[in-house]
Amino acid sequence: xxxxxxxxxxxxxxxxxxxxxxxxxxxxxxxxxxxxxxxxxxxxxxxxxxxxxxxxxxxxxxxxxxxxxxxxxxxxxxxxxxxxxxxxxxxxxxxxxxxxxxxxxxxxxxxxx
Amino acid sequence: xxxxxxxxxxxxxxxxxxxxxxxxxxxxxxxxxxxxxxxxxxxxxxxxxxxxxxxxxxxxxxxxxxxxxxxxxxxxxxxxxxxxxxxxxxxxxxxxxxxxxxxxxxxxxxxx
Numbered sequence: 758x759x760x761x762x763x764x765x766x767x768x769x770x771x772x773x774x775x776x777x778x779x780x781x782x783x784x785x786x787x788x789x790x791x792x793x794x795x796x797x798x799x800x801x802x803x804x805x806x807x808x809x810x811x812x813x814x815x816x817x818x819x820x821x822x823x824x825x826x827x828x829x830x831x832x833x834x835x836x837x838x839x840x841x842x843x844x845x846x847x848x849x850x851x852x853x854x855x856x857x858x859x860x861x862x863x864x865x866x867x868x869x870x
Numbered sequence: 871x872x873x874x875x876x877x878x879x880x881x882x883x884x885x886x887x888x889x890x891x892x893x894x895x896x897x898x899x900x901x902x903x904x905x906x907x908x909x910x911x912x913x914x915x916x917x918x919x920x921x922x923x924x925x926x927x928x929x930x931x932x933x934x935x936x937x938x939x940x941x942x943x944x945x946x947x948x949x950x951x952x953x954x955x956x957x958x959x960x961x962x963x964x965x966x967x968x969x970x971x972x973x974x975x976x977x978x979x980x981x982x
Contacts, residue, residue: 798974799973799974801972856900856901858903859915859970861913
């Protein structure tokens with residue numbers, strides 16, 4: 758039972774490049790989320806999805822794009838990476854609702870040079 | 871900001887002692903949750919307490935919720951070195967799309 762996985766686990770890129778972070782869950786949970794974690798800010802919600810083809814902005818969506826064509830996948834794309842997007846990114850899923858128990862992936866550490 | 875606040879930011883105790891962490895929030899909530907994060911890992915859900923509940927237990931964990939004071943506490947009894955981690959509270963704002971708002975966490979160090 759793989760649960761929720763993220764890839765890559767580590768990524769180094771340059772300013773201006775497009776980067777896609779992948780998230781895959783095997784539970785068929787309806788809800789999926791992307792957070793970023795930064796020192797001094799805790800976890801902040803970037804985007805979330807209530808079901809396939811339904812996405813909505815979170816607290817810090819600027820510079821990010823998401824899609825959800827399949828229930829199990831929720832990729833996050835940085836269209837033109839900036840240094841301020843250097844962070845640890847966590848994907849999460851929830852079976853019962855956006856405000857209910859969430860299950861987190863292991864995270865992707867992204868460094869933008 | 872709707873972000874909750876946690877107190878203390880860091881806590882260092884000896885094995886066997888109890889650890890208490892506090893969380894405050896600003897709005898009416900549907901529920902409040904506590905998560906643990908080990909260094910370099912994702913968050914792990916510990917316990918969820920609903921707004922109509924006052925106390926909840928899970929093993930060595932005890933969570934209380936005081937909606938009149940807009941605060942919650944997490945008590946870990948008889949702590950172990952393996953409890954060393956960051957602990958986050960997260961609350962679901964009442965009738966606002968149900969998203970979770972996370973606090974900045976308490977870093978707990980349990981020394982053997």
